[in-house]
Amino acid sequence: MRAYVPDFDITVPDRLDDALKMLAEKPGFYRPLAGGTDLMVVFNAGHQIYKNFLSLHKFQELHGIHVTDEEVEIRALATYTDLRYHPILKAEFPMLCQAAAESGAGAIQNRGTIGGNIGNGSPAADTPPALAAYGAEIDLISKDGVRSLPFRNFQTxxxxxxxxxxxxxxxxxxxxxxxxxHSYRKVGTRKAQAISKVCFAATVRLESGKIVEAGIAYGSVAPTVGCCEKLEQKLVGLSLAEASKLDPMEVKKLAGESISPIDDIRSSGEYRLKVAKNLAADFVSNLENLNV
Ligand SMILES: Cc1cc2nc3c(=O)[nH]c(=O)nc-3n(C[C@H](O)[C@H](O)[C@H](O)COP(=O)(O)OP(=O)(O)OC[C@H]3O[C@@H](n4cnc5c(N)ncnc54)[C@H](O)[C@@H]3O)c2cc1C
Structure with a gap:
């Protein structure tokens, strides 16, 4: 049964400061509303428990993708379309562009935001594995200022x-x-408009022919993003040739230790585990074929 619209209320403040004061004065009362592509599905199904939404759209502070020499900052209201076609992201963080390009279809990509994808907290969300693999930091804002933490620590x-x-x-x-x-793979029922059965994002960084950093993360196979720290450590210090000769069974074992896939309506835990391990082994054995 659909939700009864008059039961719900949307507040649309003009200023971020005012919104942050409202959130502080009534903790938990307002639900942030960005693109609504997650919230409205639940609303339409009649299961929306939140009655008071707080629209974020007027806050310029939450819009845009800002580039400096040192970093790229993606603000929460950046849409999938913004991510997908951004020239610096395409050149330097292509896994995020691919995650955006493979999320929903055009309408969802124009409306859905990265902040909403993170804030929904779904283990099946497609941008978090890429963010975790790239070692992103997340910034949280309240009336007291900005609090930052590694994205990997954000989902609990x-x-x-x-x-x-x-x-x-x-x-x-x-x-x-x-x-x-970089290597990003989304495994779903079909190529578009499918929620991931397994999502895999992996990156290594080379200096003087050796791997100096590795980020390998999964979506949809654990309650949070699954980060393969042991496999990452194993790769650091190796050349691509050395890494690609690692025993695939060992790679699969290390990758499997960081995840705990379950059966649900989209897939079985057994299938997910097998595919997830194969994706890691495939990534490592093909490292020499990836382009910088
Ligand atoms: C047809 C369809 C296909 C989809 N396909 C995919 C897919 O392939 N991959 C995928 O990952 N997702 C998919 N989604 C889910 C959804 O589109 C994404 O998660 C999207 O990024 C949500 O963003 P939004 O702005 O619409 O969030 P909203 O629905 O507005 O919000 C989602 C949640 O995040 C919270 N929130 C939003 N912004 C903030 C903020 N700045 N601070 C704190 N909390 C915040 C909200 O309170 C809410 O709990 C799909 C959805 C639909 C309807």
């Missing part, structure tokens, strides 16, 4: 986040560094 459990009721996600920041290789 199934649909649980280190986000206080008085805070909004302001955006994420990515360090610009040369020498990265």
């Amino acid at each position: 459990g199934y649909k649980q986040m280190d986000l206080r009721p008085e805070e909004l996600i302001r955006g994420v920041r990515l360090k610009r560094k040369s020498g990265r290789l």
Whole structure:
């Protein structure tokens, strides 16, 4: 049964400061509303438990993708379309562009935001694995200022986040560094308009022919983004040739340790585990074929 519209209320403040005061005065009362592509599905199904929405759209502070010599800052209201076609992201953080391009279809990409994808807290969201692999920082804003933390620490459990009721996600920041290789794979029922069964984002960074940083993360196979720290550590210090000769069984074992896939309506835990391990082994054995 659909929700009864008059039961719901939307407040549209002009200024971010006012909104942050409202959130602080009534913690948990307002639900931030960005593109609405997650919230409205629940609303339409008649399951929306939040009655008071707070529209974020007028806040210029939450819009845009800002580039400096050191970093790229993606503010929370950047849409998938913004991400997908941004020239610096395409050149330096292509996994985010690919995640955006493979999320929903045009209408969702024009409306859905990165802040909403993160704030929804779904383990099946497609941008978080790429953000975790790139070592992004997340910025949270409240009336007391901005609090930053590694994106990897932000999700704390199934649909649980280190986000206080008085805070909004302001955006994420990515360090610009040369020498990265990237591999993003989304496995779903079909090529478009499918929620991931397994999502895989992996990057290594090279200096003088050796891997100096590795970021490998999964979506849809654990309650939060699954980061393969042991496999990342294994790769650091190796050349691409050395890495690509690692025993695939060992790579699969290390990758599998960081995830705990379950059965649900989209897939079985057994299938997900097998595919996830294969994606990691495929990434490592093909490292020499990836382009910087
Ligand atoms: C047909 C369809 C296809 C889809 N396909 C995909 C897909 O392929 N991959 C995928 O990952 N997702 C997909 N989605 C889910 C959805 O589109 C994304 O998660 C989207 O990024 C949500 O962004 P939004 O701005 O619409 O969020 P909203 O619906 O406005 O908000 C989502 C949640 O985040 C919170 N929130 C939003 N902004 C902030 C903020 N700045 N600070 C704090 N909390 C915030 C809201 O309170 C809410 O809880 C799909 C949805 C639909 C309807």
